[in-house]
Amino acid sequence: MSALRLSAPEDTSAAPVSSALEPDAIPGFTALPVTTLEQVESFGMNLEAMEYVHRPSTLEGIRNVFEIARIGGRKVALRGAGRSYGDASMGRETVGLDLTRMNRILSWDPQAGVIEVEPGVLLRDLWRYCIGDGWWPPVVSGTMFVTMGGALGMNFHGKNNYRMGPVGEHVLDFDLLTAAGELLTCSREANADLFHAAIGGIGMLGCFTRIRMKMKHVESGLLSVDAYATNSIADIMQKFEERGNRADYFVGWIDCFARGKFIGRGLVHEANYLHGSDDPNPAQTLRIENQELPDTIFGILPKSILWRLMGPLSNDLGMRLVNWAKYTLSSTIGNHKTVRQSHAAFAFLLDYVPNWKFVYRPHGFIQFQSFVPQETAQDCFNSQLQACHNAKVIPYLGVFKRHRKDEFLLTHSVNGYSLALDIPITARNSERLAKLTKELTQIVLAANGRFYMAKDSVLDQASARTYLGADTIATFTELKRRCDPQNILQTDMANRLFAGFETS
Ligand SMILES: Cc1cc2nc3c(=O)[nH]c(=O)nc-3n(C[C@H](O)[C@H](O)[C@H](O)COP(=O)(O)OP(=O)(O)OC[C@H]3O[C@@H](n4cnc5c(N)ncnc54)[C@H](O)[C@@H]3O)c2cc1C
Known part of the structure; x- marks a missing residue:
């Protein structure tokens, strides 16, 4: 059992799902097999649940699951x-509706x-499908192993959020199958309220079954x-104002172990598209083979074993050393260096080391990512780093980005900056971590900041209400009742932050 378990009860072994899912219980239905009980885990490996997982490959398959759930009084988690x-x-104890088999490209x-x-x-x-024609997704996350349904469910953002907004801004329309069984086409013109609420709607309003979007x-x-190299949070922010504003991508890394006068030191990367004759052979550089991340390190070491080699470093001392070495090398050898990188290599740095998260075993880790307005960001992030030092719980990774506001109902974004902190859970730090x-x-709320549900496992209902506002939650709940009257x-997460929308 993991140390920081803020939403799951002690016993997650689900009692067998009621006869609602038994073939005989619902005459006339293509019954869902009940032999599908699986343990599902969060990416941070700190939370798990037993679910009856179903993986339909067609729209009818999803419909079927919703219909059986409606009749049998079951809950469904997308x-x-x-x-x-x-x-x-x-x-x-939900029916887990896994959409990964709905994976066809419908038109291009x-x-x-x-x-x-x-x-x-x-x-x-x-990206693999489009790059050969000279198109790249306008917004990508730090990993390419996400589904487009999940991307919209969270309205993910990239290292260019301040220029391109979140993925939702590039969606032309989508079909949403509501739990009530209605298939609605949503765009900025049709069902516009649902368009802006289902994008970023954490899978509460219905299932995206078709998504149409514009590439870059x-x-x-x-x-x-x-x-x-940068020597403080203020310095990173200044770099952005001086240069980042004009850049196509901008991202900062922070050495969270640095303290005192070095607190907030790090490194920023700025990236720009090449144009015209900048690239003498675009037909070659746009080929998939020239985008792929390498399978080996230094041409010999299989990357798949790298996380095991990182094992001895996966403790405070080791990670202090790794952060120090990264800062020292980049502020000497790497400072003011310009290199050329493929889109995939720059965008998906986190995919370089497969299963890197296993260094956080056995208890897992959390990511605490906050989005803070420009005016309060510097003090807020310094206070966060200081609070980590006071608690003696130091994040192993800190990532800094620039953002702008967007038009979506449950948006996490602000006109300002975000700081994402990857914090290990250990047998010894769990109490301190919960307090931290x-x-x-509270530091983020006092700075008028917001949170991102894709990363969250620690917020409570009161904090969600404070940052989203009662009116926003009421509007969302109203849409939820309209699309999913049986809830x-x-x-x-919906239970933890919104009491399952039963009472809000
Ligand atoms: C290494 C790493 C790096 C990341 N970097 C970034 C980053 O740079 N920027 C960023 O914004 N995020 C980032 N993320 C977060 C990630 O982009 C989001 O969590 C994304 O939602 C994951 O997609 P998924 O397919 O795994 O969705 P899941 O995690 O499975 O689901 C996400 C949400 O969408 C809902 N959902 C899933 N499918 C559907 C559907 N078909 N219809 C309706 N709702 C659905 C789910 O119920 C859930 O609420 C990162 C995550 C990792 C692990």
């Missing part, structure tokens, strides 16, 4: 690739750059990437 860090795509227009996909298509499949035209398969995350939450779509 799940893409399960890359959310906490309990956003899992629910104890290489002239207009418009693609239509099923929800289980991975971001990896999307690129003239080359390469980016020009500049690196700068409460303190960090079938549920997850542990």
Whole structure:
């Protein structure tokens, strides 16, 4: 049992699902097999749930699950690739509806750059499909192993959020199958309220079954990437104002072990698309083979074993050393260096080391990501880092990004910055960590900040209400009642943050 378990009860072994799912109980239905009980885990490996997992490959299959759940009084939790860090795509004793088999590309227009996909298509499949025609997804997350349904469920953002907004801004329309069984086409013109609420709606309003979106035209398969060492949060922010504003991508890394006068030191990367003759051979650089991440390190060491080699470093002392070495090397050898990198290599740094998260075994880890307005960000992030030092719970990784506001109902974004902290859970720190995350939450709320449900596993209902506002929650709850009158779509996160929408 993991140490930081804020939403799951002691016993997650579900009693067998009631006869509602038994073939004989519902005459006339293609029954769901009941031999599907599986343990589902959060990406952070700190939460799990027993679910009856079903993996339909057709729209009818999803309909069937909803219909059986409606008749049998069961709850359904939607799940893409399960890359959310906490309990956003899992629910104890629910029917887990895993969409990864709905993975067909339905249409592609290489002239207009418009693609239509099923929800289980991975971001990896999307970019691989389009890049040869000179198109790249306008917004990508730090990993390519997410589904497009899950991407919309969270309205994910990239290292260009301040320029391109979240993925939802590039969606033209989608079909949403509500738990009540209605198939609704939503766009900025049709069902606009649902369009803005289901994107980022944590799978509570219905299931995306078709998504149509516009890709970004690129003239080359390469980016020009500049690196700068920075010595404080203020310095990173200044770099952004000076240079990042004009850059196509901007991201910062922070050495969270640094303290005192070095607190907040790190490194920023700025990346820009190549244009015209910048790339003498775009036909080559746009080929998939020239985008792929290498399978080996230094050409010999299989990457798949790398996380095992990292094992001896996966403790405070080891990670202090890793952070120190990264900062020292980059602030000397790497400072003010410009290199060329493929889109995939720059975007999916976290995919370089397969299963890197296993270094956090056996208790797992959380990510605490807060989004804070420009005016309060510097003090807020410094206070967060200081609070970690006071608690003697140091994040192993800190990532800094620039954002802008967007038009979606449950948006996590602000006109400001975000800081994402990866914090290990250990047998010894769990109590301190629980206290620390409460303190960090209060620091963010006091700075008018927001949170991102894709990363969250620690917020409580009161904090969610404070940052989202009662009116927003009321509007969302009203839509939920309209689309899902029997309140079938549920997850542990919805229970934790919104009391399952039963009472809010
Ligand atoms: C290493 C790593 C790096 C990341 N980097 C970033 C980043 O840079 N930026 C960022 O914004 N996020 C980032 N994320 C978070 C990630 O993008 C989101 O958690 C994303 O939602 C994961 O997609 P998924 O397919 O795994 O969805 P899941 O985690 O399975 O589901 C996400 C949500 O969508 C709902 N859902 C799933 N499928 C559907 C559907 N078909 N219809 C309706 N709702 C659905 C689920 O119920 C759930 O609430 C990162 C995650 C990891 C692990």
